[in-house]
Amino acid sequence: MTKFDKKNLLVQEHNSYVEELLSIEAVKKLDDFTQHLNTSRLEHSVSVSYYSFLICKKFGWDCVSAARAGLLHDLYHYDWRLEKQPEGNHAYAHPLVALRNAKLVTELNRIESDAIVKHMWPLTLRFPRYKESYAVTLADKYCASMEFITQINKKISKVLKQSAI
Numbered sequence: 001m002t003k004f005d006k007k008n009l010l011v012q013e014h015n016s017y018v019e020e021l022l023s024i025e026a027v028k029k030l031d032d033f034t035q036h037l038n039t040s041r042l043e044h045s046v047s048v049s050y051y052s053f054l055i056c057k058k059f060g061w062d063c064v065s066a067a068r069a070g071l072l073h074d075l076y077h078y079d080w081r082l083e084k085q086p087e088g089n090h091a092y093a094h095p096l097v098a099l100r101n102a103k104l105v106t107e108l109n110r111i112e113s114d115a116i117v118k119h120m121w122p123l124t125l126r127f128p129r130y131k132e133s134y135a136v137t138l139a140d141k142y143c144a145s146m147e148f149i150t151q152i153n154k155k156i157s158k159v160l161k162q163s164a165i
Helices: 003-022 025-032 041-059 063-072 090-105 110-117 131-164
Strands: 034-036
Touching: 003 025, 003 041, 003 063, 025 041, 025 090, 034 041, 041 063, 041 131, 063 090, 063 110, 063 131, 090 110, 110 131
Parallel strands: none
Antiparallel strands: none
């Protein structure tokens, strides 16, 4: 089996765990919101879901719960740059809003709930309880960083191309 075949099988396995969630209107609606620069909240959440799945798969942890929590960790429908939440500061509030919204659209187990509500650690002082929660937290930070770096690289390339003309 080639490396490409292995990756394709991993993608298919991951998708089988989240396809039902991806058909939910509240999840689809995440595509209407920008998360980081030019990345939609849905794109970001799918990436977090996939990397959380990969981490947990590698270590033999609960990769299904990690994939589901990764997809739902930012399930809120407001622009945090413009709208303030009654729960307080966005960094602290949106995990609570996401957990509440996730519980409205699907049943969650304790790992999924913990990962969603604690994914902003260490910014928040809510320590994750499960190793899968740490995987979602790590995947979230990795994906957000890569989204910013990708956009910065595009801007730098554009400037360099313009200056070469």
